[in-house]
Amino acid sequence: MSENETTITKDDIVEWLKATAAVLEENAHYLSELDAPIGDADHGINMNRGFKKVMSKLPNVEDKDIGTILRTTGMALISSVGGAGGPLYGTLYLEAGKAVRGKTELSANDLVNLIEASLKGIVKLGKANIGDKTMVDAITPAVEALRQSVNNGNSLIEALHSMTDAAQKGMKDTIPMLAKKGRASYLGERSIGHQDPGATSSYLVLKTLSETIESRHASK
Amino acid sequence: MKKLINKPEDVVKEELEGMALAYPDLIKIHLDPDFDYRADAPVKGKVALISGGGSGHEPMHGGLVGHGMLDAACPGAVFTSPTPDQMLEAAKMVNSGKGVLYIIKNYTGDVMNFQMAADMARDEGIDVDTIIIDDDVAVKDSLYTAGRRGVGTTVLAEHILGAAAEKGYTLQELAALGRKVNINGRSMGMALTSCTVPAAGKPTFELGEDEMEVGIGIHGEPGRKRMKIMTADEITEILATSIIDDGPYTRTLAQWDKDKGDWVDVEVTDPPFKKGDEVLAFVNSMGGTPDIELPIIYRKLHEICEKKGLKIVRNLMGRYITSLEMQGCSITLLKMDDELKELWDAPVHTPGMRWGM
Known part of the structure; x- marks a missing residue:
């Protein structure tokens, strides 16, 4: 098991959510452009709207435990994103919140449990398998890489780097895939050659987690 | 882009506001969360019918609210599924105590959001059932896609079910009727x-x-x-x-199993014409x-x-x-059969469809 003593605090999580909102705003156009050829060109608009709602709710729960903060994030997304992205991203944060209920600090193992619970939740809801060209294709390898790195005793920062690299590769691996879920599936062969927008936003969310933790721990 | 709009982000809200002003005898609106509902809701002794989906398909669904059709409709952003809080608040507004039927078009987002709403409404003690419309024969395959999409049959189902609800059909009978309409429509x-x-x-x-x-x-x-x-x-x-010429079409559709207290996948086959x-x-x-x-x-x-x-x-x-x-x-x-013909002929009075009253 990991020997490192770095932990993730409640404030780290709040900063991560704020940074995520900023990253999704910056990338709103890019995500919608990715969505245009295989969806309906609104993924970036929807995620941006959702995280604006999260930002409006965050001040009410900033001093609560991490579980409550993540649960509030999930509920805000469910009530504002719409489409399939709303329930899926909402579930991602709701399940994450459930996995760390009552905690104000997370160990590396807590983080592994949190992200595993998220993945399990979206797989149950969306019934996507790996290879279906969805967000599951980015998150599944990311979870595996994170778990393995933590188990190998690497530092939290190293483990987060492995997670981000795996998510990025998973995201790029969706390009040659044939979509089997969601609106993209109606394209059949025509879905091949396009990077999945959901996998891309999932990568951005995970990358932002890694970058937030790294920059905050470097400045401590 | 040339459109008669003010700001893109205000389209749905301003459309609702205009509809309420144009049809005050038929519908009322609720904003944040957004939905429109029958002016006389909840209708005593009647099961309430709620549908919804992305905006941009008008008059469906918001303009199909009224006697002999829907009790409420939840609009999402244009072409984006609405959210569970809309569907939950709409259910609370129009439920007379006889229960609520959600009519869902088969799109990944719509199905997920309505199922979440159904779970939330049940948690609040509302009797809820759901039917899914998936009638678009353009999608041949259900194994490698999200399945057939819900299109034209939805409009027909909304009136047939609305007429049946006026006649006093129970929630269970309406769900069964909705499933019958779905497998017979293409x-x-x-x-x-x-x-x-x-x-x-x-x-x-x-x-x-x-x-x-x-x-x-x-x-x-x-x-x-x-x-x-x-x-x-x-x-x-x-x-x-x-x-x-479409052959039998078989797929699984999610249904709420009251005894199990969970969603189950039920295999359904459409008989060909x-x-x-x-x-x-x-x-x-x-x-x-x-x-x-x-x-x-x-x-x-x-x-x-x-x-x-x-x-x-x-x-x-x-x-x-x-x-x-x-x-x-x-x-x-x-x-059609005798039951469907009789229900189709029954009165309907909504902004988008009207006869017999």
Whole structure:
């Protein structure tokens, strides 16, 4: 098991959510452009709207435990994103919140449990398998890489780097895939050659987690 | 983009506000979360029907609220599913105590959001059931796609179920009736032009001046084939034949199992049309196709049905389930029986559909 003593605090999580909102705003156009050829060109608009709602709710729960903060994030997304992205991203944060209920600090193992619970939740809801060209294709390898790195005793920062690299590769691996879920599936062969927008936003969310933790721990 | 709008982000809200002002006797609106509902809701002793979906398909669903149809409708952003909080608040508003039926079109987002709403409503003690409409024969395969999409049959189901609810059908009976309508209805559409989502600002897809997309979805999802444009008769032939000759279609649909207290996947098969069947023929404009062209489609459809031995006993023609300003049409055939004919003829009074009262 990991020997490192770095932990993730409640404030780290709040900063991560704020940074995520900023990253999704910056990338709103890019995500919608990715969505245009295989969806309906609104993924970036929807995620941006959702995280604006999260930002409006965050001040009410900033001093609560991490579980409550993540649960509030999930509920805000469910009530504002719409489409399939709303329930899926909402579930991602709701399940994450459930996995760390009552905690104000997370160990590396807590983080592994949190992200595993998220993945399990979206797989149950969306019934996507790996290879279906969805967000599951980015998150599944990311979870595996994170778990393995933590188990190998690497530092939290190293483990987060492995997670981000795996998510990025998973995201790029969706390009040659044939979509089997969601609106993209109606394209059949025509879905091949396009990077999945959901996998891309999932990568951005995970990358932002890694970058937030790294920059905050470097400045401590 | 040329549209009669103010700001793209205000389209849905301002549409609701305008509808409430235009039809104060029929509907009221609730904002944040957004939905419209029958002015006389909750209707005592009646099961409430709620539908919803992305905006951009008007009059469906918001304009189909009223006597003999929906009790409430939840609009999402244009072409984006609404959210569970809308569906939950709408259920609380219109539930008379007899329960609520959610009518869901088969899109990944709609199904997930409505199922979440159903779970939340049950947690609050509301008796809820759901039916899914998936009637678009353009999607052949259910194993490698999200399955057939919900299109024209939805409009027909909303009135048939609305009429049945007025007659006092129970929630369980309405769910069974809704499932019967779904397996007996089939649709297919086509587009001559694309459409522009206000927030996107440019056309969803590109179609050449001499091209058409056959089997188009109501959000501009691609269909079976992009083809060179043809005559109205040839286009009708393609759509009608695809519907009438469609074989049995089997897939699993999620249903709430009251005893288990969980969602279960139920395998459902649509029976194909056969000679001698009585049908309702529905010719629908995608929004941009003018009324003068629809009877040209209907004329040919009538001829094809006769040739195939299908007897048109009821019909509907007009703009009911649209895709913004898209030019094109869809055809729906619904196999009728005495129960469905009687319910179809029952009075309906909504902004978008009215007869008998």
